[in-house]
Amino acid sequence: MELQLGLALPTPNMLKGFDLNNHGLDQLKEMGGLEAWNKAAGCFADKDCVKSKRSFEQAFGNFTEECRTKPLLLWSGQPNEEEDHKDQKKATFSTTDENDAEEDDQVVGWPPIKTWRKKIFQQQQQPRVGRAENNRVAENENGRSIYVKVKMEGVAITRKIDIKVYHSYQSLTNSLITMFTKDKECNEDDYILTYQDKEGDWLIAGDIPWQNFVRSVQRMEIVRNWG
Amino acid sequence: MQKKMAYSFPDEVLEHVFSFIQSDKDRNAVSLVCKSWYEIERWCRRKVFIGNCYAVSPRMVIRRFPEVRSIKLKGKPHFADFNLVPDGWGGYVLPWIAEMAGAYPWLEEIRLKRMVVTDESLELIAKSFKNFKVLVLFSCEGFSTDGLAAIAASCKNLRELDLRESEVDDLSGHWLAHFPETCTSLVSLNISCLRSDEVSFSALERLVGRCPNLRSLRLNRAVTLDKIANILRRAPQLVDFGTGYYAAELQPDVFSNLAGAFSSCKELKSLSGFWDVVPAYLPALYSICPRLTSLNLSYATIQSPDLIKLVSHCPRLQRLLVLDYVEDSGLEELASSCKDLQELRVFPSDPFGAEPNVSLTEQGLVAVSLGCPKLRSVLYFCRRMSNAALVTIAQNRPNLTRFRLCIIEPKTPDYLTLEPLDVGFGAIVEHCKDLSRLSLSGLLTDHVFEYIGTYGKKLEMLSVAFAGDSDLGLHHVLSGCESLRKLEIRDCPFGDKALLANAAKLETMRSLWMSSCAVSFGACKLLGQKMPKLNVEVIDETEPPDSRPESCPVDKLYIYRSVAGPRFDMPPFVWTMDEAVRILH
Numbered sequence: 072m073e074l075q076l077g078l079a080l081p082t083p084n085m086l087k088g089f090d091l092n093n094h095g096l097d098q099l100k101e102m103g104g105l106e107a108w109n110k111a112a113g114c115f116a117d118k119d120c121v122k123s124k125r126s127f128e129q130a131f132g133n134f135t136e137e138c139r140t141k142p143l144l145l146w147s148g149q150p151n152e153e154e155d156h157k158d159q160k161k162a163t164f165s166t167t168d169e170n171d172a173e174e175d176d177q178v179v180g181w182p183p184i185k186t187w188r189k190k191i192f193q194q195q196q197q198p199r200v201g202r203a204e205n206n207r208v209a210e211n212e213n214g215r216s217i218y219v220k221v222k223m224e225g226v227a228i229t230r231k232i233d234i235k236v237y238h239s240y241q242s243l244t245n246s247l248i249t250m251f252t253k254d255k256e257c258n259e260d261d262y263i264l265t266y267q268d269k270e271g272d273w274l275i276a277g278d279i280p281w282q283n284f285v286r287s288v289q290r291m292e293i294v295r296n297w298g
Numbered sequence: 299m300q301k302k303m304a305y306s307f308p309d310e311v312l313e314h315v316f317s318f319i320q321s322d323k324d325r326n327a328v329s330l331v332c333k334s335w336y337e338i339e340r341w342c343r344r345k346v347f348i349g350n351c352y353a354v355s356p357r358m359v360i361r362r363f364p365e366v367r368s369i370k371l372k373g374k375p376h377f378a379d380f381n382l383v384p385d386g387w388g389g390y391v392l393p394w395i396a397e398m399a400g401a402y403p404w405l406e407e408i409r410l411k412r413m414v415v416t417d418e419s420l421e422l423i424a425k426s427f428k429n430f431k432v433l434v435l436f437s438c439e440g441f442s443t444d445g446l447a448a449i450a451a452s453c454k455n456l457r458e459l460d461l462r463e464s465e466v467d468d469l470s471g472h473w474l475a476h477f478p479e480t481c482t483s484l485v486s487l488n489i490s491c492l493r494s495d496e497v498s499f500s501a502l503e504r505l506v507g508r509c510p511n512l513r514s515l516r517l518n519r520a521v522t523l524d525k526i527a528n529i530l531r532r533a534p535q536l537v538d539f540g541t542g543y544y545a546a547e548l549q550p551d552v553f554s555n556l557a558g559a560f561s562s563c564k565e566l567k568s569l570s571g572f573w574d575v576v577p578a579y580l581p582a583l584y585s586i587c588p589r590l591t592s593l594n595l596s597y598a599t600i601q602s603p604d605l606i607k608l609v610s611h612c613p614r615l616q617r618l619l620v621l622d623y624v625e626d627s628g629l630e631e632l633a634s635s636c637k638d639l640q641e642l643r644v645f646p647s648d649p650f651g652a653e654p655n656v657s658l659t660e661q662g663l664v665a666v667s668l669g670c671p672k673l674r675s676v677l678y679f680c681r682r683m684s685n686a687a688l689v690t691i692a693q694n695r696p697n698l699t700r701f702r703l704c705i706i707e708p709k710t711p712d713y714l715t716l717e718p719l720d721v722g723f724g725a726i727v728e729h730c731k732d733l734s735r736l737s738l739s740g741l742l743t744d745h746v747f748e749y750i751g752t753y754g755k756k757l758e759m760l761s762v763a764f765a766g767d768s769d770l771g772l773h774h775v776l777s778g779c780e781s782l783r784k785l786e787i788r789d790c791p792f793g794d795k796a797l798l799a800n801a802a803k804l805e806t807m808r809s810l811w812m813s814s815c816a817v818s819f820g821a822c823k824l825l826g827q828k829m830p831k832l833n834v835e836v837i838d839e840t841e842p843p844d845s846r847p848e849s850c851p852v853d854k855l856y857i858y859r860s861v862a863g864p865r866f867d868m869p870p871f872v873w874t875m876d877e878a879v880r881i882l883h
Contacts, residue, residue: 185463231647249603
């Protein structure tokens, strides 16, 4: 039986001269492996299907005209396409609660990360809620993860670190040196660690007590020491 | 019958022999030998596994297997993990519990995955099964700590309570106090998913202290680092431990107390938890690292140098779950230190950022594939890949059985040649002859599916996203993959032809999921009509599919084989393509 399936979808890759548009089911059969399934399916190969065949032709004949192509657009939509949108998305992602973050994802469910894991990730990006109410101040201070971007002059990758895991400038710089020397061969004396504080000013790290630094740092940059 | 078979055994002997046969496949084979074996087998089957709770009804199971003690059920399709299945879709366990309450009073074990469990269901379990021992709720939802309190209070011989990755309405930490003082039977307790900061810590300590057989304990974030030592000292026999919150100001006495407590756990082989880690506390683990076979650091935001130090102390590691902070350098260290590694999972620390925030590339995976001869299972999130790397991995590790690669940006080509990754994945299926699970990503044409159909003869589960050019891709898979049980597809240009031409194949599989593809409503109806043993369900949250022309593609499609017929607990946004039911719907 011939099923003429005049599907209007483009088929740019035609393997071995196969043309789904013109030869329909017969050609699929020629590829082999179809016999067994056809036997089992039975009805697709016999005359009783004539009625359904007609509805198929009707269906596929009208395909491009009447149909909204809404789902098809999803394939061409790329997440993170525009610069502006990306930055905006990043900003909202780190400060909003989990519901808003979901809406910001341009592609639902991609990348395929379990909701459970995403929620933990989001919790880690925010200050822990409810701790102050429990009056466990010590844990409150210990608990907050503070993520800060660190950029090094001449290196493409901007890293994000949790400043709370360090307890001194020394431990911070040691870790940064280890991290960035992988990306760029350098002599540590050639570089200075600078940071942007809450007022937006760029300062050299190390002048104020560590705890004050932790509370005011917004982001950091490692720059060449020209002095 | 002319003569009695010389070798026919009395039923009791056969039953005794069958009791040694545990695997479902073997049991199923046994039951097909002859009628009397079928009868004997069904009366002595104690464990049932139902991979799709809608494939069969509770009554049918009970009718065939009257003496079941242990049941395992799975509900929602796998893509529910990624929010592709709307809330309210289904997967309710209550009907099962209700039927089993009457039929299986001696039921001991219930294991559920991706099902909706209510407090009512938990209360019914607590009330109905006098010898109840094991409750595992994996990725379940719908219940609260009130339901858990009922289980704790009533189940006198409870051995396992494992709530891994479930969504629990955490109303109060006091449910733990409902375990009676007489309960000493716990072997496994996993409460890591409870998100409240309250837990009745004293109740937990006492519970742990009075259960000498406790082997596995996974705590939640409410348990702070300073409390870990107390718990461990009460349970030095632990084999598997999940920490709570592993961060605190570095204090020497807390550190040494913790290190001492860990070193007293001579059987400890598996660690997990590690939310909010302070690296300075990691050396407290060094005494047990040489024995560790499984380490889950996938929530720990620690950087590569600290990870490398830790991993280099664990030569016996078989299983590692970690964030991409491990970077290529960390994976190279892993490859040189951990020759027993069988499973590696690398998760993204910043999945929604457009730029890479860590130096993790295909090189890390190549290094591990070269250095770890026993590597079988991989889950790897990264931002770039090349055909050359995939071919190398395939040639290095033909013993891979599970390979799941997620290149974060959809349709990313080979970064060196800008070609599709068809050849790379083709090498994976060609060389890894026992590959049973595969997830694809990156730029892929119909060619990759040709390779998969040709070589993927042992492939049981395939996940596809943003791939392929035409129906030919789907046809290759459905016609070539003989062992295929689960196929899940999203955002691919697969339409009606391949699906209808391979309709019979669908009866040999557990299920097929297709979302944002090109399957028309008309084809779904046809499939539903012609294949009575398949349930064809269309999911559309915006409007009924028949309000548009039949040629229009459906939003989401879930097809699964069933002997129970169409289900009747569907929400308004799910349409079944069974003719009779549709008319009534």
